[in-house]
Amino acid sequence: MEKKTKPIVIGVTGGSGSGKTSVSQAIYNHFPGRSIMMLEQDSYYKNQDHLDFEERLNTNYDHPFAFDTDLLIKHLFKLLNYETIEKPVYDYTKHTRSNEVIVQEPKEVIILEGILILEDPRLREMMDIKVYVDTDDDIRIIRRIKRDIEERARTLDHVIEQYLGVVKPMHTQFIEPTKKYADIIIPEGGRNQVAIDLMTTKIDTIFKKRSL
Numbered sequence: 001m002e003k004k005t006k007p008i009v010i011g012v013t014g015g016s017g018s019g020k021t022s023v024s025q026a027i028y029n030h031f032p033g034r035s036i037m038m039l040e041q042d043s044y045y046k047n048q049d050h051l052d053f054e055e056r057l058n059t060n061y062d063h064p065f066a067f068d069t070d071l072l073i074k075h076l077f078k079l080l081n082y083e084t085i086e087k088p089v090y091d092y093t094k095h096t097r098s099n100e101v102i103v104q105e106p107k108e109v110i111i112l113e114g115i116l117i118l119e120d121p122r123l124r125e126m127m128d129i130k131v132y133v134d135t136d137d138d139i140r141i142i143r144r145i146k147r148d149i150e151e152r153a154r155t156l157d158h159v160i161e162q163y164l165g166v167v168k169p170m171h172t173q174f175i176e177p178t179k180k181y182a183d184i185i186i187p188e189g190g191r192n193q194v195a196i197d198l199m200t201t202k203i204d205t206i207f208k209k210r211s212l
Protein backbone atom coordinates (compact mmCIF):
# COMPACT_ATOMS: atom_id res chain seq x y z
CA MET A 1 0.00 0.00 0.00
CA GLU A 2 1.31 3.49 -0.86
CA LYS A 3 2.50 5.43 2.18
CA LYS A 4 0.37 8.53 2.81
CA THR A 5 2.37 11.76 2.71
CA LYS A 6 2.41 13.90 5.82
CA PRO A 7 2.99 17.62 6.15
CA ILE A 8 6.61 18.81 6.11
CA VAL A 9 7.94 20.41 9.30
CA ILE A 10 10.66 23.04 8.96
CA GLY A 11 12.18 24.05 12.30
CA VAL A 12 13.68 27.54 12.53
CA THR A 13 15.62 28.33 15.68
CA GLY A 14 18.30 30.69 16.99
CA GLY A 15 18.83 32.95 19.98
CA SER A 16 16.46 35.68 21.01
CA GLY A 17 16.74 38.55 18.52
CA SER A 18 18.62 36.44 15.99
CA GLY A 19 15.99 37.10 13.33
CA LYS A 20 14.30 33.70 13.30
CA THR A 21 10.80 35.24 13.22
CA SER A 22 11.85 37.51 10.35
CA VAL A 23 13.31 34.56 8.40
CA SER A 24 10.21 32.45 9.04
CA GLN A 25 7.89 35.31 8.04
CA ALA A 26 9.88 35.97 4.87
CA ILE A 27 9.54 32.32 3.86
CA TYR A 28 5.85 32.23 4.78
CA ASN A 29 5.10 35.50 2.94
CA HIS A 30 6.66 34.09 -0.21
CA PHE A 31 3.71 31.70 -0.52
CA PRO A 32 0.51 33.76 -0.16
CA GLY A 33 -2.61 31.60 -0.28
CA ARG A 34 -0.60 28.37 -0.38
CA SER A 35 -0.71 25.45 2.04
CA ILE A 36 1.84 26.76 4.53
CA MET A 37 1.56 27.88 8.17
CA MET A 38 3.63 29.17 11.09
CA LEU A 39 3.68 27.56 14.51
CA GLU A 40 5.47 29.64 17.14
CA GLN A 41 6.98 27.93 20.18
CA ASP A 42 6.29 31.16 22.10
CA SER A 43 2.55 30.40 21.85
CA TYR A 44 3.26 27.41 24.09
CA TYR A 45 4.72 29.28 27.05
CA LYS A 46 3.06 27.85 30.15
CA ASN A 47 -0.03 29.52 31.55
CA GLN A 48 0.94 31.62 34.58
CA ASP A 49 -2.47 32.81 35.79
CA HIS A 50 -1.76 31.32 39.22
CA LEU A 51 1.25 33.63 39.76
CA ASP A 52 1.10 37.33 40.62
CA PHE A 53 2.74 39.80 38.25
CA GLU A 54 5.94 40.13 40.30
CA GLU A 55 6.44 36.36 40.25
CA ARG A 56 5.78 36.28 36.49
CA LEU A 57 8.45 38.94 35.97
CA ASN A 58 10.93 36.64 37.67
CA THR A 59 10.11 33.50 35.68
CA ASN A 60 12.97 32.05 33.65
CA TYR A 61 11.50 32.19 30.12
CA ASP A 62 14.64 30.85 28.50
CA HIS A 63 14.66 27.46 30.20
CA PRO A 64 13.00 24.44 28.54
CA PHE A 65 10.69 24.12 31.58
CA ALA A 66 9.03 27.45 30.67
CA PHE A 67 7.25 25.77 27.76
CA ASP A 68 4.28 23.42 27.65
CA THR A 69 6.17 21.18 25.23
CA ASP A 70 3.74 18.28 25.70
CA LEU A 71 0.94 20.46 24.33
CA LEU A 72 3.12 21.65 21.45
CA ILE A 73 3.98 18.05 20.54
CA LYS A 74 0.32 17.03 20.82
CA HIS A 75 -0.67 19.85 18.46
CA LEU A 76 2.12 19.03 16.04
CA PHE A 77 1.00 15.39 15.93
CA LYS A 78 -2.55 16.56 15.17
CA LEU A 79 -1.34 18.82 12.35
CA LEU A 80 0.75 15.96 10.91
CA ASN A 81 -2.44 13.95 10.98
CA TYR A 82 -4.24 16.76 9.07
CA GLU A 83 -6.33 17.72 12.10
CA THR A 84 -7.22 21.30 13.16
CA ILE A 85 -5.74 22.69 16.40
CA GLU A 86 -6.66 25.50 18.78
CA LYS A 87 -3.37 27.34 19.15
CA PRO A 88 -2.88 29.21 22.45
CA VAL A 89 -2.17 32.94 22.34
CA TYR A 90 0.58 34.26 24.63
CA ASP A 91 0.42 37.80 26.01
CA TYR A 92 3.97 39.12 26.57
CA THR A 93 2.75 42.19 28.40
CA LYS A 94 0.96 40.03 31.00
CA HIS A 95 3.47 37.14 30.89
CA THR A 96 0.74 34.55 30.56
CA ARG A 97 -1.67 32.99 28.10
CA SER A 98 -4.57 35.11 26.96
CA ASN A 99 -8.10 33.68 27.00
CA GLU A 100 -8.14 33.54 23.23
CA VAL A 101 -7.08 30.72 20.93
CA ILE A 102 -6.42 30.71 17.20
CA VAL A 103 -8.11 28.00 15.20
CA GLN A 104 -5.38 26.66 12.94
CA GLU A 105 -6.20 24.34 10.10
CA PRO A 106 -3.59 21.81 8.95
CA LYS A 107 -1.27 22.74 6.08
CA GLU A 108 1.25 20.87 3.94
CA VAL A 109 4.22 22.92 5.17
CA ILE A 110 4.60 23.85 8.85
CA ILE A 111 7.25 26.38 9.87
CA LEU A 112 7.95 25.72 13.56
CA GLU A 113 9.85 28.65 15.05
CA GLY A 114 11.31 29.21 18.52
CA ILE A 115 14.38 29.47 20.75
CA LEU A 116 14.30 25.91 22.10
CA ILE A 117 12.67 23.78 19.42
CA LEU A 118 15.87 21.82 18.76
CA GLU A 119 16.47 21.19 22.45
CA ASP A 120 13.77 18.54 22.80
CA PRO A 121 14.59 15.26 21.00
CA ARG A 122 10.89 14.53 20.46
CA LEU A 123 10.50 17.78 18.53
CA ARG A 124 13.72 17.23 16.58
CA GLU A 125 12.41 13.85 15.55
CA MET A 126 9.32 15.47 14.03
CA MET A 127 11.25 17.92 11.83
CA ASP A 128 12.23 17.37 8.22
CA ILE A 129 14.51 20.40 7.90
CA LYS A 130 16.26 22.15 10.80
CA VAL A 131 17.52 25.70 10.47
CA TYR A 132 19.61 27.69 12.98
CA VAL A 133 19.75 31.47 12.55
CA ASP A 134 23.15 32.52 13.81
CA THR A 135 23.55 36.15 14.80
CA ASP A 136 26.21 37.78 17.00
CA ASP A 137 25.25 38.36 20.63
CA ASP A 138 25.79 42.14 20.49
CA ILE A 139 23.40 42.49 17.54
CA ARG A 140 20.83 40.28 19.29
CA ILE A 141 20.86 42.29 22.52
CA ILE A 142 20.53 45.60 20.64
CA ARG A 143 17.53 44.26 18.72
CA ARG A 144 16.03 42.82 21.89
CA ILE A 145 16.32 46.10 23.83
CA LYS A 146 14.55 47.95 21.02
CA ARG A 147 11.84 45.34 20.56
CA ASP A 148 11.11 44.69 24.24
CA ILE A 149 10.74 48.40 24.99
CA GLU A 150 8.69 49.21 21.87
CA GLU A 151 6.55 46.08 21.61
CA ARG A 152 6.63 44.21 24.91
CA ALA A 153 6.20 47.11 27.36
CA ARG A 154 9.54 46.62 29.20
CA THR A 155 11.94 49.11 30.77
CA LEU A 156 15.59 49.34 29.75
CA ASP A 157 16.69 48.28 33.25
CA HIS A 158 14.48 45.19 33.15
CA VAL A 159 15.71 44.13 29.70
CA ILE A 160 19.35 44.44 30.78
CA GLU A 161 18.80 42.65 34.10
CA GLN A 162 16.88 39.81 32.40
CA TYR A 163 19.48 39.51 29.66
CA LEU A 164 22.49 39.25 31.97
CA GLY A 165 20.73 37.16 34.60
CA VAL A 166 18.87 34.65 32.47
CA VAL A 167 18.77 35.15 28.70
CA LYS A 168 22.53 35.06 28.15
CA PRO A 169 23.35 32.08 30.44
CA MET A 170 20.40 30.06 29.12
CA HIS A 171 21.47 30.83 25.57
CA THR A 172 24.92 29.44 26.31
CA GLN A 173 23.57 26.40 28.16
CA PHE A 174 20.56 25.41 26.05
CA ILE A 175 20.23 27.27 22.73
CA GLU A 176 23.74 27.58 21.27
CA PRO A 177 24.44 23.85 21.75
CA THR A 178 21.45 22.97 19.51
CA LYS A 179 23.26 24.47 16.51
CA LYS A 180 24.89 21.07 16.02
CA TYR A 181 21.50 19.56 15.14
CA ALA A 182 20.85 22.06 12.31
CA ASP A 183 20.91 21.05 8.66
CA ILE A 184 21.37 24.67 7.65
CA ILE A 185 22.97 27.56 9.56
CA ILE A 186 21.91 31.01 8.38
CA PRO A 187 24.28 33.82 9.34
CA GLU A 188 22.70 37.20 10.24
CA GLY A 189 18.99 36.38 10.10
CA GLY A 190 16.33 38.60 8.59
CA ARG A 191 18.01 40.08 5.55
CA ASN A 192 19.93 37.03 4.29
CA GLN A 193 18.06 36.91 1.00
CA VAL A 194 20.21 34.11 -0.44
CA ALA A 195 19.29 31.80 2.44
CA ILE A 196 15.61 32.74 2.18
CA ASP A 197 15.68 32.08 -1.60
CA LEU A 198 17.24 28.63 -0.99
CA MET A 199 14.52 27.79 1.53
CA THR A 200 11.67 28.98 -0.69
CA THR A 201 13.09 27.06 -3.66
CA LYS A 202 13.17 23.90 -1.54
CA ILE A 203 9.55 24.44 -0.44
CA ASP A 204 8.54 25.10 -4.07
CA THR A 205 9.99 21.70 -4.95
CA ILE A 206 7.97 20.09 -2.16
CA PHE A 207 4.76 21.75 -3.42
CA LYS A 208 5.49 20.62 -7.00
CA LYS A 209 6.16 17.02 -5.93
CA ARG A 210 2.80 17.04 -4.16
CA SER A 211 1.14 18.68 -7.18
CA LEU A 212 0.06 21.65 -5.01
Ligand SMILES: Nc1ncnc2c1ncn2[C@@H]1O[C@H](COP(=O)(O)OP(=O)(O)O)[C@@H](O)[C@H]1O
Pocket residue numbers: 014015016017018019020021022023143144147188189190191192
Ligand atom coordinates in the same frame (compact mmCIF):
# COMPACT_ATOMS: atom_id res chain seq x y z
N1 LIG B 1 18.63 41.54 9.51
C1 LIG B 1 18.05 42.40 10.33
N2 LIG B 1 18.47 43.67 10.38
C2 LIG B 1 17.93 44.56 11.23
N3 LIG B 1 16.92 44.27 12.09
C3 LIG B 1 16.46 43.02 12.08
C4 LIG B 1 16.98 42.02 11.22
N4 LIG B 1 16.32 40.85 11.45
C5 LIG B 1 15.44 41.14 12.42
N5 LIG B 1 15.50 42.42 12.79
C6 LIG B 1 14.72 43.10 13.84
O1 LIG B 1 15.18 42.59 15.10
C7 LIG B 1 14.10 42.31 15.97
C8 LIG B 1 14.14 40.82 16.33
O2 LIG B 1 13.95 40.07 15.15
P1 LIG B 1 13.07 38.76 15.16
O3 LIG B 1 12.97 38.27 13.77
O4 LIG B 1 11.79 39.01 15.91
O5 LIG B 1 14.04 37.83 15.99
P2 LIG B 1 13.74 36.57 16.90
O6 LIG B 1 12.44 35.98 16.45
O7 LIG B 1 14.90 35.67 16.64
O8 LIG B 1 13.70 37.07 18.31
C9 LIG B 1 12.83 42.71 15.23
O9 LIG B 1 12.46 43.99 15.68
C10 LIG B 1 13.25 42.73 13.77
O10 LIG B 1 12.53 43.68 13.02
Ligand SMILES: O=c1ccn([C@@H]2O[C@H](COP(=O)(O)O)[C@@H](O)[C@H]2O)c(=O)[nH]1
Pocket residue numbers: 015016017021042045061062091092094095096114115167
Ligand atom coordinates in the same frame (compact mmCIF):
# COMPACT_ATOMS: atom_id res chain seq x y z
O1 LIG C 1 6.68 36.35 29.23
C1 LIG C 1 7.74 36.29 28.57
C2 LIG C 1 7.97 35.31 27.60
C3 LIG C 1 9.13 35.32 26.89
N1 LIG C 1 10.07 36.25 27.12
C4 LIG C 1 11.32 36.25 26.34
O2 LIG C 1 11.05 36.01 24.98
C5 LIG C 1 12.18 35.45 24.36
C6 LIG C 1 11.76 34.52 23.24
O3 LIG C 1 11.21 35.26 22.19
P1 LIG C 1 12.11 35.72 20.94
O4 LIG C 1 11.11 36.23 19.95
O5 LIG C 1 12.83 34.52 20.46
O6 LIG C 1 13.04 36.77 21.42
C7 LIG C 1 12.92 34.67 25.43
O7 LIG C 1 14.30 34.95 25.36
C8 LIG C 1 12.30 35.17 26.76
O8 LIG C 1 13.27 35.73 27.60
C9 LIG C 1 9.86 37.20 28.08
O9 LIG C 1 10.74 38.07 28.31
N2 LIG C 1 8.70 37.21 28.78
